Structure formats: C-alpha cells, structure tokens
Amino acid sequence: MEVSVLNIKGEDTGRKVVLNDAVFGIEPNDHAIYLDVKQYLAAQRQGTAKSKERSEMSGSTRKLGRQKGGGGARRGDINSPVLVGGARVFGPKPRDYDFKLNKKVKALARRSALTYKAQEGALVVVEDFDMQAPKTKEFIEIVNNLKISDKKVLVVLSEANKNVYLSARxxxxxxxxxxxxxxxxxxxxxxxMVVTESAIGKIEAVLNK
Known part of the structure; x- marks a missing residue:
C-alpha cells in the first residue's frame, strides 16, 4: 500500500511511502487484539482495594449467648460479619491484575491494529518535523492543517522529542x-494516526520479525 507524504502545512510533498504488507496489510486477528487490550487495561489498575476482614476487627471475644436453647445458631463473637459493624467476608485485598501475554501475540495484535488503521484511511504520514519550543498553539495549527482537529490524534515519532510532547500534553x-x-x-x-516518515521504518523494523 502506498501513502502520500504530507508536510506540516497539510500539503502533498509529492513523495510516497510504501507500507510493508507484513505490518500494515495482514489479516487482522480480533482475538489477539482483545487479549492485548485486556492486558494493557489490567496493567493500568492500581489494585489497592482493601476491606477489613474478621480477623482484623477489634472487639470483645466474650461469648454472646449460651451454647444451646437460643432458638437458632449461636454467634461466635461481636466481630461476626453478620452483625452491624462486622467485617466483610472474603473482601478485596491488594493485588496485581496484570497477566502474562506472549510476545508474538502482542506483536500480532499491534500489526492487526495498524492494518485496521491503514484500511480505514486513518493513517497520515508526514515528513519529519521539529518544534523549536513547546508551543501548544503551533501543535494545534499542525492538526488543523492536516484537517483532523475533530478526531483523537496519536502522533508517532521516530524518537523522543520533548518539545512536541510538551506541546501536545x-x-x-x-x-x-x-x-x-x-x-x-x-x-x-x-x-x-499521524506518523512521521522515519517512524514508519522503525515501526516495521520492530514488528516485522
């Protein structure tokens, strides 16, 4: 698949990049996407939910009623979860929600997602650019020039650029x-997705293994 390269003014530079079909043109695997997104969202969870259990309650351990003849089951002590103010049975404890996912499945999921973006025409390739200083106004101008201001935008660079990051933050x-x-x-x-020209090659190098 060929995609035209634009400049940050939204103009066609006359150049084209050929997207590698092994990365941007595969048969998408929806289940791999589901697993990778599930793992990503699970890893974002803090897992700090906690409630007191019966063993953590402070209270008297005296016997509340006689052994027999009370007309029902006897309660053990004042800390019983069935009483008001008692602890929760099997309540949440701090835990890690992350789980392992094979590297090949994760790579397949990313290739599938990129393929969907390419098929939908939601992949814009721009020539490499830089910003002299963090300027949100300039970043907005670039987005407006590309006519994508009404959409969520993911800008992919070949390497970290502090000024671009701060401009979009x-x-x-x-x-x-x-x-x-x-x-x-x-x-x-x-x-x-707005991908710089040099970033295309890096994406393909990482995922085409």
Whole structure:
C-alpha cells in the first residue's frame, strides 16, 4: 500500500511511502487484539482495594449467648460479619491484575491494529518535523492543517522529542508516542494516526520479525 507524504502545512510533498504488507496489510486477528487490550487495561489498575476482614476487627471475644436453647445458631463473637459493624467476608485485598501475554501475540495484535488503521484511511504520514519550543498553539495549527482537529490524534515519532510532547500534553484529544513504544490500545483508541516518515521504518523494523 502506498501513502502520500504530507508536510506540516497539510500539503502533498509529492513523495510516497510504501507500507510493508507484513505490518500494515495482514489479516487482522480480533482475538489477539482483545487479549492485548485486556492486558494493557489490567496493567493500568492500581489494585489497592482493601476491606477489613474478621480477623482484623477489634472487639470483645466474650461469648454472646449460651451454647444451646437460643432458638437458632449461636454467634461466635461481636466481630461476626453478620452483625452491624462486622467485617466483610472474603473482601478485596491488594493485588496485581496484570497477566502474562506472549510476545508474538502482542506483536500480532499491534500489526492487526495498524492494518485496521491503514484500511480505514486513518493513517497520515508526514515528513519529519521539529518544534523549536513547546508551543501548544503551533501543535494545534499542525492538526488543523492536516484537517483532523475533530478526531483523537496519536502522533508517532521516530524518537523522543520533548518539545512536541510538551506541546501536545495539554490537549485532551492528542497523544504523542515513539515508534518503539506504540501499543494496541493506543492505536485503536486514536481516531487517526499521524506518523512521521522515519517512524514508519522503525515501526516495521520492530514488528516485522
């Protein structure tokens, strides 16, 4: 698949890049996408939920009633969960929600997500650019020039650029990532991907193994 390269003014440079079909043109695997997104969201969970259990309650251990003749089952002590103020039975404890996913499945999921973006025409390739200083106004101007201001935007760079990152940080609908760090959730969550020309090669080098 060939994609035209634009400049940050939204103009066609006359150049084209050929997207590797092994990365941007595979048969998408929806189940791999599901597993990778599930793992990503699970890893974001703090897992700090905690409630007191019966053994952690402070209270008297005296016997509340006689052994027999009470007309029902006897309660053990005042800390019983069936009483008001008692602890919770099998309540949540701090835990890690993350789980292991094979590297090949994760790579397949990312290739599938990129393929969907290419098929939907939601992949914009721009020539490499830099910003002299962090300017949100300039970043917004670039997005407007590319006519994608109404969508969630994921800008993918070949390497970290502090000025570009800081320029997009205050925008709710914009994210900046480097080619080696893109993930399935980030790709699918974006309405459109803006990828620099040099980042295309790095994405293909990472995923075409």
């Amino acid at each position: 205050n925008l709710q609908k914009a994210k900046v990532a480097i080619a080696s760090d893109i993930n399935t959730y980030g790709v699918l969550n974006a309405g459109v």
